[in-house]
Amino acid sequence: MATVRTRFAPSPTGFLHLGGARTALFNWAFARRHAGVLVLRIEDTDRERSTPEAERAVIEGLEWLGIPWDEGPVRQSERGERYRTAVAELLRKGRAYRCTCTRDELEERRARTIAEGRKWTYDGRCRDAGHGPDCGPHTVRLRVDPDVRLVWDDLVFGPSGQAGSEIGDLIIQRSDGHPLYHLAGVVDDVEMRITHVIRGADHHSNTPFHLALYRALDAEPPAFAHVPLIVGSDGKKLSKRRDPVSVQHYRDEGYLAEALRNWLVRIGWSHGDQEIFSREEIAQLFDLAAVNRSPARAETGKLEWLNQHYIKELPAPALLAELQPFLAAEAGGPVEPDEALARLVDLLRERSKTLREMARLARFLVVPDEALVFDEKAVRKHWKREIDPALADLHASLDALESWNEGDLEKTFEQVCARHQGLALGRLAQPVRVAVTGGAVSPGIYETLAVLGKPRTLARVGRALERIRVA
RNA sequence: GCUCCCAUCGUCUAGCGGUCUAGGACGUGGCCCUCUCAAGGCCAAGACACGGGUUCGAGUCCCGUUGGGAGCGCCA
Numbered sequence A: 001m002a003t004v005r006t007r008f009a010p011s012p013t014g015f016l017h018l019g020g021a022r023t024a025l026f027n028w029a030f031a032r033r034h035a036g037v038l039v040l041r042i043e044d045t046d047r048e049r050s051t052p053e054a055e056r057a058v059i060e061g062l063e064w065l066g067i068p069w070d071e072g073p074v075r076q077s078e079r080g081e082r083y084r085t086a087v088a089e090l091l092r093k094g095r096a097y098r099c100t101c102t103r104d105e106l107e108e109r110r111a112r113t114i115a116e117g118r119k120w121t122y123d124g125r126c127r128d129a130g131h132g133p134d135c136g137p138h139t140v141r142l143r144v145d146p147d148v149r150l151v152w153d154d155l156v157f158g159p160s161g162q163a164g165s166e167i168g169d170l171i172i173q174r175s176d177g178h179p180l181y182h183l184a185g186v187v188d189d190v191e192m193r194i195t196h197v198i199r200g201a202d203h204h205s206n207t208p209f210h211l212a213l214y215r216a217l218d219a220e221p222p223a224f225a226h227v228p229l230i231v232g233s234d235g236k237k238l239s240k241r242r243d244p245v246s247v248q249h250y251r252d253e254g255y256l257a258e259a260l261r262n263w264l265v266r267i268g269w270s271h272g273d274q275e276i277f278s279r280e281e282i283a284q285l286f287d288l289a290a291v292n293r294s295p296a297r298a299e300t301g302k303l304e305w306l307n308q309h310y311i312k313e314l315p316a317p318a319l320l321a322e323l324q325p326f327l328a329a330e331a332g333g334p335v336e337p338d339e340a341l342a343r344l345v346d347l348l349r350e351r352s353k354t355l356r357e358m359a360r361l362a363r364f365l366v367v368p369d370e371a372l373v374f375d376e377k378a379v380r381k382h383w384k385r386e387i388d389p390a391l392a393d394l395h396a397s398l399d400a401l402e403s404w405n406e407g408d409l410e411k412t413f414e415q416v417c418a419r420h421q422g423l424a425l426g427r428l429a430q431p432v433r434v435a436v437t438g439g440a441v442s443p444g445i446y447e448t449l450a451v452l453g454k455p456r457t458l459a460r461v462g463r464a465l466e467r468i469r470v471a
Numbered sequence B: 001g002c003u004c005c006c007a008u009c010g011u012c013u014a015g016c017g018g019u020c021u022a023g024g025a026c027g028u029g030g031c032c033c034u035c036u037c038a039a040g041g042c043c044a045a046g047a048c049a050c051g052g053g054u055u056c057g058a059g060u061c062c063c064g065u066u067g068g069g070a071g072c073g074c075c076a
Helices: A018-033 A052-065 A081-090 A105-113 A179-189 A202-216 A248-255 A257-265 A278-287 A301-313 A315-332 A339-351 A355-366 A378-382 A384-402 A405-418 A425-436 A445-452 A454-468
Strands: A005-008 A037-042 A071-075 A096-097 A137-143 A149-154 A158-163 A169-173 A196-200 A223-227
Touching: A005 A018, A005 A105, A005 A196, A018 A037, A018 A052, A018 A196, A018 A223, A018 A257, A018 A278, A037 A052, A037 A158, A052 A071, A052 A248, A052 A257, A081 A096, A081 A137, A081 A169, A081 A179, A137 A202, A149 A202, A149 A223, A149 A257, A158 A248, A169 A179, A169 A278, A196 A202, A196 A257, A196 A454, A202 A223, A248 A257, A257 A278, A315 A339, A315 A355, A339 A355, A355 A445, A384 A405, A384 A425, A384 A454, A405 A445, A425 A445, A425 A454, A445 A454
Parallel strands: A005 A037, A037 A071, A196 A223
Antiparallel strands: A096 A137, A137 A169, A149 A158
């Protein structure tokens, strides 16, 4: 059996699209599973949109997601000669012909046909006109036998196909001499010896045309697998306007690549009841036969859960590294990781769905006392006049403490509470929490103070005391 | 409009004629834990779109309706 060869063929749009990322992931997983090869091909025949930066963005997305390819990137923009040769060959064999119908004429005839309630296919006006090379501006059309059955057994959708008459003679080369996507794609797939074309279901109805192309090129078609589209939360096609569609967006929001990859692989595919898939498991278990046929909504609920799962599992050094840019954004500059930060990050794992959220919760530690931002609602609720004596007592007791650890801090809090008519711990802990973190949410109060250290704790509690007294 | 495709809890899905009073996960609600928020534990609510067939028997097969998606470009 020949080596499995798959390909991912994005057009460089300036970002890696969610749907594209999943298609790439499936191609990668299928190739790995079958000890095959993944080829990356950049479909940049559309000159306007295709820039080196746009290509770079797509590649960065793939790298970040952990989807490596084995060959390429191959750029279609550098292969124009091959497409022209292929078209010339088709022309020579009479399998394609020159068409001099203009856009306007075509548009007019198409509109009329649709108005009559019929499906438009090229009416074949130039089919037997025998236009030569000197016929003036012209496109080239593939001659499709109306009676051929263009059928295949889709690895996801099962038996599929249409008759040649349903697709008509489609254009394969523009009047400016450039190939159309379909021609370029098939020529490349043939030359790259692609064995399995795994792509979005939006190409399902283009496949008969591609089959006709393989025939005309005397090439054996590959196996096709069309994966259902990812739709927005409104059930409609993902829209750049309404939905976050780029992989980069999720990265910037603080999602881990593992989480996004795991989320994507489970959209439209499943393996029993398993929810968590490592990269290795994906490569080992992915199976096209288990891919669904219906479009799926991209709801981020499970992504958040997955992200927290992976945040909890990530070893501290790696997590600190991932967190770095988010921390820098909170602190307004680079943050030197130290023991206290490492300890805090461990405490924050269980309360952070994203790295962004984690950085926000860690802000109190990486920012100077005067840069603390106070949640006014929490201040009003917890910094009441009545707490002054107990808080002052705590401040003095903490000041007198010579060892600064969670156990002694706990003892100190308990003693202070006992001295003030059995004050509930929460009544003392909350004002302190607000004083040292600025808000009402943080890890346990002893852990928090232990991490902050004695001088900064005393300073912050002292400031709180001042403010309570002037209020 | 025409062609093709799809249809199980809010969402992702398991189910490949009887084992389904339909399973799991996320989310939601409740309880426990508790110095806040989480995390964790326990419990609960929640779906076979509808209508016809086929069959001893249908979530599972067929047809139709409805709903959704894709394609119908000298875009990719």
